[in-house]
Amino acid sequence: MASKGNGRVVNGNGLMKIQTHKKDNGICHDDSGPTVKAQTIDELHSLQKKRSAPTTPVTGTQPPFATLSEEERHKQQLQSISASLASLTRESGPKVVKGDPARKSDNQKVAHVHHHVEAPTISVSDSSLKFTHVLYNLSPAELYEQAIKYEKGSFITSTGALATLSGAKTGRSPRDKRVVKDDLTENELWWGKGSPNIEMDEHSFMVNRERAVDYLNSLDKVFVNDQFLNWDPENRIKVRIVSARAYHSLFMHNMCIRPTPEELEDFGTPDFTIYNAGQFPCNRYTHYMTSSTSIDLNLARREMVILGTQYAGEMKKGLFSVMHYLMPKRQILSLHSGCNMGKHGDVALFFGLSGTGKTTLSTDHNRYLIGDDEHCWSDKGVSNIEGGCYAKCVDLSREKEPDIWNAIRFGTVLENVVFDEHDREVDYSDKSVTENTRASYPIEYIPNAKLPCVGPHPKNVILLACDAFGVLPPVSKLNLAQTMYHFISGYTALVAGTEEGIKEPQATFSACFGAAFIMLHPTKYAAMLADKMQKHGATGWLVNTGWSAGSYGSGSRIKLQYTRKIIDAIHSGSLLNAEYKKTEIYGLEIPTEVEGVPSEILDPVNTWSDRRAYKETLLKLAGLFKKNFETFTNYKIGKGSNNLTEEILAAGPIF
DSSP: OEEOTTSOEEOTTSOBOOOOEEOTTOOEEOOSSOOOSOSSHHHHHHHHSOOOOOOSOOOSSOOGGGGSOHHHHHHHHHHHHHHHTOBTTTTBOOEEEESOTTOTTSOOOBOOOOOOOSSOOTTOOGGGGSEEEEEESOOHHHHHHHHHHHSTTOEEOTTSOEEEOOTTOOSOOGGGEEEEOOTTHHHHSOOSTTOSOOEEOHHHHHHHHHHHHHHHHHSSEEEEEEEEEOSOGGGOEEEEEEESOHHHHHHHHHHSBOOOHHHHHTOOSOSEEEEEETTSOOOTTSTTOOSSOEEEEETTTTEEEEESOOOTHHHHHHHHHHHHHHHHHTTOEEEEOEEEEOTTSOEEEEEOOTTSOHHHHHOOTTSEEEESSEEEEETTEEEESOSEEEEEOTTOOTTTOHHHHHHOSTTOEEESOEEOTTTOOEETTOOSSOSOOEEEEEGGGSTTBOSSOEESOEEEEEEEEOOTTSOSOSEEEEOHHHHHHHHHHOEEEEEOOSSTTOOOEEEEEOGGGOTTTOOSOHHHHHHHHHHHHHHHTOEEEEEEOSEESSSTTTSEEOOHHHHHHHHHHHHHTGGGGSOEEEOTTTOOEEESOBTTBOGGGSSGGGTOSOHHHHHHHHHHHHHHHHHHHTTTTTOBOSSSSOBSOHHHHHTSOOO
C-alpha cells in the first residue's frame, strides 16, 4: 500500500482505495453524491411520476365544477361511472375505484355509492361485494403498458406502434348488428328491404345489456374513455366507452376527439355510452340472436352493447350510425366521405366505396385534410366527426402512401398485422391473419391536417366510382337530380375474383356510399344533400377511377395521374368553364377537354374498339342501376306527395 502526495491511498496494483469518512455519530456514508429523497422502493417509484396538470387555457365562463374541491370533483366523476355500470335489476352501481389493481401504492379513492338495502337479499351478488378498478382516460403510454403486460398478442413494432390482435373476428359483423324497434324508431328509421337495420325488442336488448354489464363488473378493472364526437363545438356529442381491453381504449382514444383536462372536469353525464364486453359471447337462446356475436343499438337509451366480437371497428362504426340518427334531427347532414380544403378555403367532399381511391385522392399535399371518413355538414360548414384515422394497411408502402406510413409510430394501433419476431418490422404484404389489416392513429399525425377539423361550405361534391365495366366517363358534371340519383345508388364495381377464367366484373351498390351505417331512408340524406348544395352553390361530379377501353380483362385502368389532373381541374374551377357534351343512356355532361388528360379517353365510346360490345355493356350496367333503384322509387321524402320526383328518376339511365 502506497501513499501519493495528495494524501490518497493507492493499492499495490495502482488502483485508488475507496475510503469512507466517519461522522461524529460514527456512521459511515459515501459523500460522492446526494441521496434520493425516498425511504422505500415504493416511495422511490412514486417520485418517478409527477402529477399531470391542466395546461389548456380555459376561455369564457368557468365550468360548473370549478367551485368544487378536487376531492368532490373526483367523487362526482366516479359516481357517474358507477351509474353507467349499474345493473338495472339491482338499481345501483358497483363500487368503483380509480387506479390499476396491480399497483397497491396508487392513490386510490372509492366512489361512495349508497345502496338502499337494509339487509342482505337475493339481489346481492359477488360483484356487488367487490371493487371495480377504473382506468380512466389513460394516456397512450399507460395503455401500452397495460396491453403489453396483460393482453397476449400485443407487441411494440420497430416504428413504435402497438401491434394487437382482434381475436376471431377481423372485420365487422353486419348481420349481427341489431337496433331496438320501439314506438319512436318504428316510424323514424329505415326498415325492411335493403335496410341495414335489423330489429330487436327492448327486452332482448336489456338481456344483452345486463349480460355485458355483469361481465364488466366481474373484472378486476375496466377501461373508461370520456371523449367527444364532432369538431363543431355547438353540436358535439359526449361519449363514454367502457371496455375490458387496453387495445380498445387506445383505439377509441385515437378515433374520438380527445378532451382537454378542463373539458374532462366538466364532462358530466355522457350523451351516449358503449358497453364493450366483446370477449364475452351473447346467449344464443336470447330472442333475435343468431350467433354468439351481437352489436346492439338502443337509441332511446342512448346505449350500445357489444358481445362476442373484439374487432374495434364495431365501436367506430356504431357511433357513426348514432350520428346518422342524431345529426339529421338537428338539420345537420352526416356523411360517409373524405374532406379536404384548398389554401383559399375551397372545400371538397369525396364519396366512394372501397377501391375507388377516396383516401388517395382526398389526401393531397397541396390541400389541408379535414378528415378521411366521417363528416357533418351544418349551416356553418363542414366538420369532422372523428379525432383520428382508420387506414387500411394491406400492401402499404412508403412510396404509395407516405402519410399513412409515417403516421404508424408511437400511439398508433396496428390491428392484425404480421411482423418479424426479432426486429419487429411489419410485413404489410403478409395476410396470414387477415387481409383487413388496419392502423388507427390521431389525425394530427398527418402533417397537413387542419386543426380544428372544420371548414366552410363545400364547393365540390365528388362521387367516385371504380367502374370495372369500363363504360362510365372519367369525369361528368352532375345536376342536382343526377347528384341525388348517383348518391342514392352509391355505385362501384368489383372484379369477380382471382379464379381462373372468371373475369366478369360485379356491380355493387351501397346507398349514400355507406349503407351499412345509415339509419334513415337514403332519400332523406339525399334530399338534405341536394338542399345544401343548392343553398351554398356546390357542384356535383361523378369521377370514374376504373377501367377504360374495355371492361376488366380487356381494357386498362385509368391512370392515376389522369384522375389527379381531373381532380385538380375540379378544385381550381377550370372544369366549370369547359365545353360539355351529353352521353347517351345516362345523359351525363362530359367535358371535351381537361388539361393534362388525353381528350380521346373523356368519352368512353371512343376508347372501345368494338362499338357493339360497348353498347351491350352500357345497357347491361344501366339495367343493374335501374334494378337497384327499384328499392327506393316508392319512398316518400317529407310530407305531402313527395314521392321521388320524376326529375330524379329521369336522372338515371334511360333506355
